[in-house]
Amino acid sequence: MRKENSTNALNKKHIIDTCGMAVALRVIGGRWKPAILCRLVYGTMRYNELKKSIEGISERMLVAQLRELEQDGIVRRIVYAEVPPRVEYEITELGHTMQPMLNAMADWGSMHRDLNEQKLTGAVTEV
Incomplete structure (x- = not known):
């Protein structure tokens, strides 16, 4: 974890505070987020559907990327109270x-x- 007052952390904060492109790239950047978004743009998908459609992604990475997209308000996670549990993901209005x-x-x-x-x-x- 970087120190909040390190030069790198301050530079990153300055860039994010002054450049909208940097914010957009932070939200969608990474190896797997574009692949996830490309699939969800066409509609809601269950977790396993999404995993099977993205060749090479690990479960751990898919969960991490989905959580980041959810925290940024781009993706919505829908959990159904069923047995077995069913989880779906969809693009939010902001994501659209x-x-x-x-x-x-x-x-x-x-x-x-x-x-x-x-x-x-x-x-x-x-x-």
Whole structure:
């Protein structure tokens, strides 16, 4: 755990306090959050459905990422009082406001991937 008054902690706080992009990247950043959000944008999913749809993610990491998204108000966890217990996850209203940004990021990522593939094949065209 970092000290709250360390140079790194103060720099991080300053960046987050002054840059909206830094806040957005903190909320959606990481290896697995984009994959989780890409699936939940299309509708509510049960925990096991979500886990099976994201190849390579561990249970521990999925739980941690979902908790972070829940704390940030992006994802809602719904627990049904049934036996056996059923848990579902869905995007909140705040999470849905991210959709244009996520779509723009997906479009940019696809364009960037295509450009890199063209470079590898030698068929580069200007954008």
